[in-house]
Amino acid sequence: MGFNMIVLMKQVPDTSNVQEGAMKSDGTVNRDALPAIINPEDLCALEEALKIKETHGGHITVISMGPLKAEQALKFTLCLGADKAILLSDRRFAASDTLATSYTLSKAIEKIGAYDIIFCGRQAIDGDTAQVGPQVAEKLGLNQLTYVFEIVDLSKGHITVKREISNGYERAKAPLPILLTITSAANIPRPPSVKKAMAFKKLSAKEPSLVEADFPLQLWDAEFISADPTRCGLKGSATKVKKVESVVLKTREKKEIEPTLSSISSLMKELIHDHIIG
C-alpha cells in the first residue's frame, strides 16, 4: 500500500558562510550575496521519507515556499528520489513570518489532501526558530512528534520514534497521520542520482493549469491553494522587525587593550552594549 508523505523544505542562505559583502551598510542582510542551500535538516527529513518509501513503498511530495530560484533546490529533491515537488511562489507570500508561512504551507497541504506523515526539519538555519513544523501541525489539527532522531517502527497505522528531550531522549508511539520534525542526528542524507539529474536536466516548474496533475515540478500560487491573501506574507505576519543590527566585524581589526581596570571595564561595556555578553 505504501505511505503518502509530504516533506517541507526551505531554501536558506548559507549562514555558516557569512562573509564580507553579506551585510549592507544599513546593517541588513544582503541575501543575494550568500550562497543558497537546502536547509540541512530538511535533507535529513527527506532522507527519512526516502527510507520509508524504500521499505514500505509510498509517494513523496516536497513543498517549498520561496522565491522562484528555489526551483533548483526542488529539482535537487527530485534527483534524490522525491516523486513530486511543489514551489509555492507568489508575490503575496513575501516577507512571511512563521505564522504566515505555516498558514500558507497548511493550505497547500490541504490542497494535496491525503497524507500519512508530514516531515519537517527540526529548524531552519536562517532563523533557527523551529516553529513552522508545530505551527503547521496545529493548523491542520494534527498530532506532532518533534526532535525525532530515529524512526523505530512503522506498522499497523502507528509510528514509534526516539526523540530528544531536555535531559536525554524518549520513545514515543502515536497513530498516523502525524507531523514529525527531524534532527541532523537521524541520518546522513544520500547523494543525488546522476541518472535522475540527467533525466530532469531540462525540467522546469509549470503552473498546474498547463500540465497533468502528476507533473513532477509545479508552481502554485495563492489562488490555487485558496489562501486568504490577508493571512499570507507581510500582511499575515504578526511579528514585525523593529530594528536589525549587524554584529559581523568589518575587518579583523585588532585593538590592544591595556591590562588596567579602566580600559578593561570599557571593553566590557562595549561587549555588553553589543549584546555579546549580558
Next chain:
Amino acid sequence: MQKNIMVFLENTKNGFADVSLELLCKAKSLAEILGSKVIGLAVGHNLTGLEKLGVYGADKVVYIEDEELKLYRSLPYSKAVISAIKFYKPYIVLFGATHVGRDLAPRVASNLRVGLTADCTELKIGEYKVGDKIYKDQLLQIRPAWGGNIIATIVSPESIPSMATVREGVMAIEGVDEKRVAEVERFQVQFSASDLVTEIIEQYEEEKKVDLKKARIIIGAGMGAANETTMEMIFELASLIKAEVGGSRPLVDAGFLSRDRQIGQTGVTVRPNLYIACGISGQIQHLAGIMDAKRIIAINKDKDAPIFQVAHYKIVGDLMDVLPIMIQGYKEALKYTEK
C-alpha cells in the same frame, strides 16, 4: 486593560525548570513597568510548591492538574495552555526555549494567530512606530538571527498576547523576595481521547554533558592557566559572564578539564559570540576549533604569541594580574549599564 504577563512553568522531575524561575524574575521587572501582574501557569500532575513561586515574582499561579499531564505531550499540553490563555487573557506570554517550550509555544501561537519570537536574549518594554502610528507598551523581543550574525528587535504590535521563548541562563535570577507568596488557583480543562493518542513508552536520562557547541561565551584555558589559582579565577569569571569553560589539549591532558571540554582539531569546534583565550599560545590545531568565534579576546604574557594574530582584542599581561581585573571590570561595566 490589565497588561498581565503569563509565564509557562515547566515542570521537571526536580521541580520547576531554572528557566521558568528566570522568566518569572524577568516578568516581574517587565510587569512593574506595565503596572500589571505576573501569572505563572503550571501544567502537570502532583504539582507542589506553587505558592513559593511568589519568591521569584509570580503574583498568581494558575495550575492545571491531571494524571494525563504527568509527562509532556504536545496535544494535551497545548490544549491546556491555549484554554488558560483564552480565559486569563494575558498581554504577554513567555516560555523557556527548551525542548518542551519549543514544541509547545509554536502550537499555541498558531492556534491563537499571534506572533512568537524564538530564543530571545533580551526583553524590554518600549514603543514601536510605523508611519505616524505609535504602539505603546510593546514587548521588544531581541534575538540573534542569521547564525548569530545579526541582532534583531521584533515586535508583534497587532496581536495579543505577544509571545516569546528564552533560553536557559539568559535571564538572571534577581529581585528574589523570600517573603512573597503567590495566590494559587486551579483551572480545569477537559481532555478527550483524541488529545491523548501519543504514548510515551519510556524516557531515558543521559548524564548532563557540557555542550560547548551551543555556548554563546566560552573561556578557553591553556597551559598558561595550568595551576589551581588561575583555574579558580577562570571559573569565577565564567560564572559571572555566564560562559562555559573549554581548553587546549595539553591542559586537558594535564587533567585540569574533562575531555568533552577540549577545543580544537581533535576536540570540539565552537562558534561562540565571544571566545576569551587565557594563556593559549595559538597553535594551528587549537585555532582550527575557534575560527568561527565572532570575537576573540586573547590574554597572554608573550606579546608575540600567535594567538594575537587572530584575536580582535589583545591583552598582554600575566593571567594572575589580568583575570582579577577582568572580574572587576565586568562588575563595573554592569553597574554603568544598569544606570
